Amino acid sequence: MMTMSMSxxxxxxxxxxxxxxxxAESFVHVASxxxxxxxxxxxxxxxxxxxxxxxxxxxxxxxxAIRRVVAGSQALAAAGVLIGGSARALAEEExxxxxxxxxxxxxxxxxxxxxxxTKENLALLSEATAGLKTLDVFxxxxxxxxxxxxxxxxxxxxxxxxxxxxxxxIDDKDAEEKATSAYKALITSVDKLDGVASRGMKEKxxxxxxKEILEIYGTCVERGSDLITLLPxxx
Numbered sequence: 001m002m003t004m005s006m007s008x009x010x011x012x013x014x015x016x017x018x019x020x021x022x023x024a025e026s027f028v029h030v031a032s033x034x035x036x037x038x039x040x041x042x043x044x045x046x047x048x049x050x051x052x053x054x055x056x057x058x059x060x061x062x063x064x065a066i067r068r069v070v071a072g073s074q075a076l077a078a079a080g081v082l083i084g085g086s087a088r089a090l091a092e093e094e095x096x097x098x099x100x101x102x103x104x105x106x107x108x109x110x111x112x113x114x115x116x117x118t119k120e121n122l123a124l125l126s127e128a129t130a131g132l133k134t135l136d137v138f139x140x141x142x143x144x145x146x147x148x149x150x151x152x153x154x155x156x157x158x159x160x161x162x163x164x165x166x167x168x169x170i171d172d173k174d175a176e177e178k179a180t181s182a183y184k185a186l187i188t189s190v191d192k193l194d195g196v197a198s199r200g201m202k203e204k205x206x207x208x209x210x211k212e213i214l215e216i217y218g219t220c221v222e223r224g225s226d227l228i229t230l231l232p233x234x235x
Contacts, residue, residue: 118169122231124162127155129224132217135193139213144200151194159224160187166231175234182230186223192216 131150138147150156163183170176193216200207207213 114169118166118235121162121165122235124155124158125166125231126228128157128159128162129228131156132190132220132224135217135220139210139217142200142206144197144206147197148194148201151190159190163227166235170234172234179227179231179234182223182227186220186227189216189219189223193220
């Protein structure tokens with residue numbers, strides 16, 4: 001009968017393991033293949049070598065050979081589990097990186113959207129505050145109804161909504177409080193102007209003295225200018 005050395009048998013089995021490893025779906029499968037190869041070569045060595053003889057399997061009983069194979073299989077399987085766990089950890093880390101990148105990209109898009117919305121509303125607010133400066137024509141003609149209608153139509157009608165939307169986009173808390181304070185001061189004067197104009201509509205000859213309404217009108221224009229000057233500085 002033809003005999004084969006332990007080293008030659010292992011070399012052959014190694015080729016088999018490498019071939020199987022190319023088709024294996026995981027390291028655990030490779031470990032299993034190597035274990036079977038190790039078992040075969042060790043068994044061959046144990047069977048072909050006499051007790052106390054030379055060779056890698058010399059002096060091994062079948063029981064000892066099996067125990068050695070089991071120990072080797074367990075070590076390889078454990079290595080497979082460790083490598084499999086490392087692969088999963090790496091995949092999870094890569095997934096976290098992708099989620100983080102997506103969140104950063106979404107944040108940039110949202111920020112760009114907010115910036116564009118703020119720019120658009122700031123332009124509307126600028127037109128509204130400029131519209132306040134034209135109300136003196138109605139006051140001079142005692143056209144209080146026309147004044148109130150002008151305040152309820154663009155561009156002045158956009159005053160409140162555009163200002164609020166701009167202020168919402170301010171990130172700094174202190175700056176937001178300053179803008180809110182300036183906005184409230186403007187709205188207070190606008191409401192007063194509307195109230196005096198309403199009173200003038202109820203009187204047949206209008207307001208007897210235009211001093212009050214002119215003072216309130218002047219305050220509206222001034223506070224509108226204050227707000228539209230402040231906002232670009234703190235945005």
